[in-house]
Amino acid sequence: VDRVLPAGRYLEWARAHGGRAPFDLSISGMPSPAADDAALGRPATDDDLDAWPKLIAALAHYLARPEAEIVPALGTAHAVWLACAAALRPGDEALVEAPVYQPLAFACAQVGARVVSFERPAPSFAVDIDRVLAALGPRTRLVTVSNLHNPTGVRVPDETLADLASALETRGVVLHVDEVYAPFDEVAGDRGIALDASGRFARSACRLGHRVIATGSLTKVYGLGPARIGYVAAPTDLAARAHDLLEATVGSLPTRWATFALHGLSRLGGAGGLAERSRRLLGTKRARVATWMAAQENLAWTSPPAGLFGFARPGEPVAAIDAWMARALDREGVLVTPGRFFGAPQGFRLAWSIDDAKLDQALERLGRAR
Numbered sequence: 001v002d003r004v005l006p007a008g009r010y011l012e013w014a015r016a017h018g019g020r021a022p023f024d025l026s027i028s029g030m031p032s033p034a035a036d037d038a039a040l041g042r043p044a045t046d047d048d049l050d051a052w053p054k055l056i057a058a059l060a061h062y063l064a065r066p067e068a069e070i071v072p073a074l075g076t077a078h079a080v081w082l083a084c085a086a087a088l089r090p091g092d093e094a095l096v097e098a099p100v101y102q103p104l105a106f107a108c109a110q111v112g113a114r115v116v117s118f119e120r121p122a123p124s125f126a127v128d129i130d131r132v133l134a135a136l137g138p139r140t141r142l143v144t145v146s147n148l149h150n151p152t153g154v155r156v157p158d159e160t161l162a163d164l165a166s167a168l169e170t171r172g173v174v175l176h177v178d179e180v181y182a183p184f185d186e187v188a189g190d191r192g193i194a195l196d197a198s199g200r201f202a203r204s205a206c207r208l209g210h211r212v213i214a215t216g217s218l219t220k221v222y223g224l225g226p227a228r229i230g231y232v233a234a235p236t237d238l239a240a241r242a243h244d245l246l247e248a249t250v251g252s253l254p255t256r257w258a259t260f261a262l263h264g265l266s267r268l269g270g271a272g273g274l275a276e277r278s279r280r281l282l283g284t285k286r287a288r289v290a291t292w293m294a295a296q297e298n299l300a301w302t303s304p305p306a307g308l309f310g311f312a313r314p315g316e317p318v319a320a321i322d323a324w325m326a327r328a329l330d331r332e333g334v335l336v337t338p339g340r341f342f343g344a345p346q347g348f349r350l351a352w353s354i355d356d357a358k359l360d361q362a363l364e365r366l367g368r369a370r
């Protein structure tokens, strides 16, 4: 991993800095609802002794997949580890995208795999199937992409994922799609979050091939970060192995957590639910960021059509970009995420989870610090 990502630990940086700057443009999840927010409401009970099977059923409904493909997990981070540990053996090779959300590579390394990367090149940051296939080696067992792509916000079209999954399947390779941001989507009538009428995200990548593992959670899109409600959705043999890994590591997950997870899932769709809250909070922020970016000189922007962040590439040397980010924080109180944590030091990730009322001032201050 150090060879793929020499930049230091992203999560250490995020824990040290995130949420502390007055104008924080680094946070990649929707803000959490307060305990008394009507969108979240309260569970009818704290401890439902049947919560575990009910949670598997509720996640299966949410993802429109069979229960045998579902493994609940503590956030996407845990789901990613379960996916890697289920699909990889020590000595295997894992091929991860670059730029990459560092823990995706880290999890592969932690289960004993050798990590190599394939480029998602600027300016499109698209996944090019030929490029992926050219980077496979005889020991490659897993290919990992994020969707939306962290840090650029770029979506991999379903057709590309399906074609890639099918090409990999014939080579005995599993495709891992980290879809924690995927429900952020601009589909007809959805205004930024893709849920159907019954509150389902029926578009999980696991439906796109026989050997696709999807990982996700309710942490980013619905503001349930601290509740750690995540899932693995995988072919049944890999899901069974992930269940075994869960049992071998923790026995079972806490009943109280599973009870709250059930409640969270029941609050996603419909009038007054968490998806509606997120849509309201997203408002026009993405478009305002795009307008601001377009007005900057010598700066390329990924301009994602949905989601909570994109990637900016000032046409300047890395040292000048670092100096800009340092001035932004020290003089203007504005925090963005350095691209070096994703292996892309020539830019920075800018997220708009900040309060609507503070966004324009944050952008103005960031511009002033340049």
Ligand SMILES: Cc1ncc(COP(=O)(O)O)c(C=O)c1O
Binding pocket: 028, 074, 075, 076, 077, 078, 101, 146, 150, 178, 180, 216, 217, 218, 219, 220, 225, 230
């Ligand atoms: C691509 C990606 N996967 C997983 C995670 C972790 O998500 P969770 O908070 O659900 O563990 C993040 C968090 O930033 C992420 O960006």
